[in-house]
Amino acid sequence: MSLTSQLITDAFLDLDKVEKLNNEAFPEEERVPLSEFLRYQDRDDAHFFAFYNQEEFVGFAFAISNQKAFYISFFAIMPHLRSHGYGKEIIEKLTDFYQRTMLLEVERLDEECDNLEQRKARMDFYRQNSFKTANAFLEYDGLSFEILYRGDYFDEEAYRDIFQKLQDEHYFDFHIEYRRF
Secondary structure (H helix, E strand, O other), X not given: OOOEEEEOOOOOOOHHHHHHHHHHHOOOOOOOOHHHHHOOOOOOOEEEEEEEXXXXXXXXXXXXXXXXXXXXXXXEEOHHHOOOOHHHHHHHHHHHHHOOEXXXXXXXXXXXXXXXXXXXXXXXXXXXXXXXXXXXXXXEOOEEEEEEEEOOOOOHHHHHHHHHHHHHHOOOOOEEEEOOO
């Protein structure tokens, strides 16, 4: 398997497939409309990638970066292609492309929810792909996510810098809480 990627713009031919996957993969309260991702299409520090296995659309990832890290805010694989190694290959491709620490968040395992098994599977996937917990949580709009990183260490300054870039385009209040032991 060797995936290829294309940048998603407002002229992207498979935009309908990206929209459908976005609606399927993310709950409404977490979902971001494609128009928000496309606002970044002319920036050098943000990329909205589509991934393909030959001609088949596999999934997408939105990334924004600075000199120390890159952050994946949305990452999704077509449902019928999950658990086939595509997620792992995309993570490797993104890490090779950016050559710095990868940051993302996942839904917390320590809060009441209707999809605990799905959350556990997601966390297991990231742990199997060399992600570590930052022992910190991103909180905004009544939502809370555990911060994970793949690299030498979690750089909170780099993480905050990336969120400042996101806020330049669309302001939202957020804060970081650390796990207490």
